[in-house]
Amino acid sequence: MRLRSIVTAVAVLLATAAQAQPPKPKLIVAISIDQFSADLFSEYRQHFTGGLKRLSEGVVFPSGYQSHAATETCPGHSTILTGSRPYRTGIIANDWLDQSVARADKTVYCAEDETVPGSSSKDYTVSARHLLVPTLGERMKNADPATRVVSVAGKDRAAVMMGGHKVDQLWFWNGKDYVTTAGQPAPDAAIAPFRSALAARLAQPQPALPVPDVCTSRDRAIPIGGGKTVGTWHFGRAAGDTTKFRASPEIDDANLTLASALIESMGLGRGPQTDIISIGESATDYVGHTYGTEGVEMCIQLLALDKRLGAFFDQLDKSGVDYVVVLTADHGGHDLPERNRIHAAPDAQRVDSRLDLKAIGAQIGRELKLTGPVLIPAGGDVYLDRAVPAKARAKAVARAAQLIKQSPLVEDVFVGADIAKMPQPTSPPETWSFAERARASYRPGRSGDLIVALKERVTPIPDPTKGYVATHGSFWDYDRRVPILFWWKGVQNFEQPLGVETVDILPTLASLIGLPVPPAEIDGRCLDLDASAGDNCPVAAPGTRR
Template sequence: MLRKVATALLLATAIPATAQTTPPKLIVAISVDQFSADLFSEYRQYYSGGLKRLTQGVVFPKGYQSHAATETCPGHSTILTGSRPSRTGIIANTWFDLSTAREDKAVYCAEDESQPGSNSGNYVASPIHLKVPTLGGRMKIANPATRVVSVAGKDRAAIMMGGPTADQTWWIGGAQGFVSYKGVATPPLVAKINEAFAARLAQPNAGFDLPQQCMAKDFPVAIGAGKSVGTGRFARAAGDFKAFRASPEQDAMTLVLAAGAIESMALGKQAQTDIISIGLSATDYVGHTYGTEGTESCIQIDRLDRELGAFFDRLDKDGIDYAVVLTADHGGHDLPERHRENAMPMENRVDAALTPKALSATIGAMTGLSGKTLIWGDGPAGDLYIDKGLTAAQRAKVEAETLKLLRAHPQVEAAFTKAQIAAVPSPSGPPESWSLLQEARASFDPARSGDILLLLKPRITPIVDPTKGYVATHGSPWDYDRRVPILFWRKGLTHFEQPLGVETVDIMPTLAALIGLPVPKSEIDGRCLDLVAGEGSSCPAQ
């Protein structure tokens, strides 16, 4: 009997020791687009699949995409680089280059604008704007045998997490299924999955059952013009790709490709550690299309939990020693119409007068410079660019009048100049304590950022009319858009939860430490997070 007890104790201690000291054979880095810390915690008690497994690992429920520009491209650029947008150069989904000769002055973050015919809406995809290496890129430098794979629902997710040296980079390019860079041949695996993709899309979907936890959310919210959201089940007609994209079906297909890539390439089954990044984009499309608090979002999180559970079970059956990190590129905010029905009467939509087109017209009339575009921007918040064709005196006048107008507007929290932001040191310390100016500095690139940064007050949704497109969004400097969960899991890793704030830029050095890959501190903004509960550390000695 004593011998059996001793053996059991030995086995119990051996598993955590392996998880702490032996590098995993495969890193699985998952980003769930628009999976806010609020959304994570709201449904946490109902998890029974993959998300439940991850909550049994090391949990940081208060992670931060610490910068101000909480958009998809900047957020994904932080996760596997260890660097904030000020270092990655990915300051937004779209910025403006007013010196370019092409008619379209907007530059998409994953676009090679030098390619003939490329523009921000119909572009040649490229990682050229990412200024720093990803973890996969660093792993390949250390050991060229490392395989780096990136798959996602969006090109910017796959590209920013995989980096320019990934062996395989795939994203959903439309109804045709998964695509890659221009000129990349489609391997048999992807061709086979695209056939399954087409077959699934060709069939109608009757919708998903409503889980018990979603019942209380089952009521319509009117958003104007006879349109409402809040009661959907993701029923769609055959061939409706737009509905497919904004549903759990999209994530299911992305995980099918990820699992297939792991199996066909034998990732995690050779001497070196491999890495696969997975961008699950459906939660974002659902949040934009229906909001974050209706039956649609509730069903999406339930299906995400189930699909992740099946994915991890498949890896378990293959006997792979893998480590997982799951986080998000940004948070999200529900539509103001539902917020107003649920105890938040102060919620509102942005004044159309704050759109760049309206601002340009108003400032033109005020300065006598009407008849041309004075102010460029991607929407009624974020970076604003002043026309470079103006004289120095005209530019100064336009800037002064724009700042005066913005700072007097009741929906504007702050309007910072480029000089103001540039003068602030790169922020440090707990991300929850940063000022708005520090958050802005973490998103600032002197060559790409605008002349003025417009930040709206909290609870102002930067969508003027919800009947003409998306109903809800993100992108603000407020915590509902900045806070995301950061979850680490590996078999044998002892569970603990740290409620204090950490950053998504801490993920890369934490994973690098797990595989013994040195990363110079001067090259990144993040720090290694110790994943060992109690004594001992998974981080290198300081």
């Protein structure tokens, strides 16, 4: 009996170790929920019953960081599967100013090819040309050309930044239909029936969704001015209304439906190699922008997404494919100040005339006898007009920094040339100074001459009645902190509340499939997902970051 007990105990230990040790998956599923902050994950975690509950029972990093200052969609997505911060990916914002481009429109969109004749930053050819580093899928395909790389998203920039330059299928919603980029492989067989079914769905009205019990307390109108309110929409839409389709659970459902169809049709995860599919769920971001993060709309949206992810994972389970999931977000978000002020944050406010960059530029022009606008703002980046003479540029930048910092809405201002001289931060992301956060997304030649950080709880949307009521993009942790969740069949749950970065995802996934990634080529480090004393991460060379 004693020998049998020992054998049984050893078998249990071996089984436990096998569960704790991450497998070598045949399919990597990388999901980004746009604007899914760590705050939202914490707030709704107790209410999840579907896919997000499953992931919450895996390996959980509740304090993941999009560690950089440029907390926007394109920079954030560029970090998730590259292992690199925006200063290295080259994706320093959704849009930046390039005064050297030949066209009249000097604004460059992160996922466009501005060299295409007749294009503009609003009417463009989608391209990955501005992404300067390879994605995990590209590295996998370089190591094994049989690898299939697939990317599906509700936004072109999400699909491009997670898929990269070498994809087998890349699809995104363009406002009317799911399309791909020029020069991509022929559409998979699953695409035509999917698009046909989607067109039929859009041609029908969408009834208002029921309000779950946990959402009823949030179902209240918040005045935003001009007789308008937010906080009571339940996602009903008229037939053919693609704008409301985009900002609802419907588009997330469409993304997952297409992803499932491609997994099945292409046989992803069924070959000798490991395949990868990235999925960009965008509705949470559109809901956050249009209705805020704390209303009934966000509550319905997140619970619907949780349920739909559960169905998606159930379908994967039935396929028998051995898969690993990672889920994170490209950035967080902040609620509209009108609701903040009702909910115990009376200092929340919007930008106003106390920060007028046009007036500041005009003042500098008068002082230094310069013509032209002098300053050209582009989000948090402020560029010096190229017409400013070389001998006056340093003085103009210094004076601009001084005047901008005098605004009561501004926390700090950084001179780009000074930021560029700083080393990249190596300490935990929650400890970074504002200057270090700016450094992580500063790239000379693309970033502004000045980087402006607004004060906490200041929303850079002056008028909420014209479309968007809330946003993100700040230096503050409500925009930087996102969950990072890993799951596989048999995973042994543990949670690490200390700060990690989204750039850590690539080296971590690479470790699971035995793909070597030179540490000097990325900014991230491998995360140990093994709940036992084992370690899935390769041994780091002396002096490298682990």
